Amino acid sequence: MRNKIPSTLRSGIVALILLSGAFSGWGDDLSDARSRAANGEHAEAIRLFEKHLQTERPSASVYFELGESAMKSANPASAALNFRRALILDPRFETARKALSEANLALGIPPDPSDWKVNLVSKVPLNALLITGVVVSWIGLFLTLAGSRVRARLIFAASLIFSGVSMVALAWFCDPRIEFSHQSYVLSSSGCVVFNAPVDNSEKLTKLAPGSVVTVISERGRWIYGQLPGGARGWFLSEGLESLIPRT
């Protein structure tokens, strides 16, 4: 027993040192990327930002900075993808939204349509909405247990439950991570050809410009069946597409 305590302490200290070393390494990558981006070394900054994102948790800020560096490296397709990812992580990131519209203009594709969901998520923090909804729902549920004999209290509890569930549903419905989970992005600089059937020599329906977003309906090997922004459907080769939400 006497020997076990020092050994546990030793292990803890070693783990802390390793963790702090790793953390300081990540921090170095990010600060290095930022300093290089500030000095105009965008190619190297992009490499470091991407390295950071591979090892660290995703961050709207880092994706935005990566997008800025890509834009300054004359790669608007990659820039638009990273701005989109920044917006998925933080829909209230207005600077990223403006940057995305500029990147879309550079790509020559029409700006994203603005609907009520976009307007809502750009103003209301979804996590706060979700947590509020959950808390309100639970309060309502506990109130039903406490005072079911008093009618007014019961109505109050029911309205709390309804409001809470509505807020949770709204947060679920508007969360871009749900909405974009089946969407892919045309990253290839040569665009993406849309075929009528999943065969190389099948009829070509149209060609999507880089920066276009398509909704994936199903996949068959290297072929993806999806819906175009205009509503038409067709087959694409997965090589030219990148998932909007990175696949881990």
Next chain:
Amino acid sequence: MKMRVVILWVGLLLAALAGLQAQEATAGLSSPSTSVGQPVELVVTVRDSRNAEVPQTIDVAGLRIELFGRATRFEMNNFKVTSSLTYTYSVVPLNAGEFTIPPIEVKVDKKTLKTAPARLSVMAGAPPALPAPQPLPNAPSTRSDVQPPAGQVTPYFGDLLLSKKKAYVGEVVPAELRYYFNSRISGEVGDRPNFGGEGFTAQKLSHVPKREQIVNGENYVVFGFQTGITPVKSGALEIPTSSLEARLQVPGSPPPGFADIFQQFGGALPPGMFTSSRDVSIDTKPVTMEVVPLPKEGKPENFSGAIGKFKMEASANPKKAAPGDPITIKVLVTGQGNFDAMGAPELTDDEGWRSYPPTDKFEPADAIHFTGTKTFEFVLIAKQDRIKTPGLKFSYLDPATGKYETLTQAPFDVEAKAGEAKPEASPVGNVTPSPTPKPESKASRSVVHVGGDSSWTPLFKQPFFLLLNLAVATVWGLALVYVLVKKLLRSAWMCRRSEAGRLKRLIADLEACEDGRFYDQAADCLASLGGADPESLGEGIPNADAEVLRSLSERIAESKYSPIALAKPTADERGRVMQVLTSLVSQYAK
């Protein structure tokens, strides 16, 4: 001998069946359209008749129609014999226009039959292209001379029709592959022919609905496939043979001796009585096209490869644009030509505007992408305050005239303000006018944004959130159980049940009590059973028991105030009291 009788009977039966067929007269043109001086055939068919009278000439202004042939035909299909007379007229168009050939009167025996009127379209100049159910564009037609030999019935043959035999490099030439099968033969036809070659590209073959056509007086079923051929180099272009596989039921020979039997009765074997299955490959004949390069004379600078006949429409939206807001010019190029290869129109007078490469979308109006509408969208942002958008210019080569044409669109009136949307809304700084922005020209900004999630998984899918809610749900579930149990315990049924248990315990104590406290305990029992009025217990019970209760009540009252309080009850009294109280407790518990 028996065999001959059987065959005779069969022959008579077939003749009788043939007599049941209704007589009718039909008329059909070998082609629904032609040009002045190009004759077509009008075939009048009279079914189930050996003799008929038809007019030698038919009077139609602008057409010369004369009878020049008569033929008799016998057919046997599935042991059904039909005979028909065919009269062939030559129709020579004298003028261009639309003509209706009136019903032709056919006298059969004592009856007069009438055909349906036939319509003929006559064009001035060369014959029209591809008279198909799904017509191709109005271009002069040139067909390879694959025709069945006159006077001989050909069971099947192929044909390639080109809308023209001289084309420019890059021009789309509509073509149709046709495979003719004599209507008397049946069979199965392959899905599509093999078609291709060097020196040209072809659109995917598109099915033309099956139809019937008269060629040299014979009725044929026609399978057609349309495509668009685009020559890629100048010179003589040979379009090779294309083959269509088919399995046909072709007329076969009868078993040995069968024909001899028919001949003994002086008759010939009916055609179609014996068939055999045969796999065949029907070929079209190769056709040579003359391909010429695009003319250099008069070629506009903005010519982007469009060859055909087009018209252009454009619109601009919105009419008012705030600083940084884009204006979209939508251009519709409609017509016939090589849409797949054409470039976008050119913007003119675009000074003060920032523009980007347009998007395009093609909506074909036919299966071979020769006719349709191509939409281009230009996104423009004003660099300076502007009241007019840029204009548009679109040039193409008209293959009919061999000259370049230029379509123009005047600038639209708009109100566009220069500048960026908002200072803070310009994350990438001032974008240069070039389609690919030059990054170093933009103001560098350092934005370290704080906020947003750090996970691609939404909060409501994260384990921590789910576990927390599960814990709260567990607490709520336990609370619900507690509330329900509490409610149950407070219910009247549970109270009565618990009181019954207490009374049973009292009875047990009373039974064990043998001294003077017996009446005190019996009084407790009675009080529990009847509340403040033990007398009320006497209602609804036998008289004997009620008497015992009254006696007990009196004895209890006496025991409170008299010296007999400590007197022990007799065994008889105990027995009767115990019996009545036990009975009352049992009823109470129920």
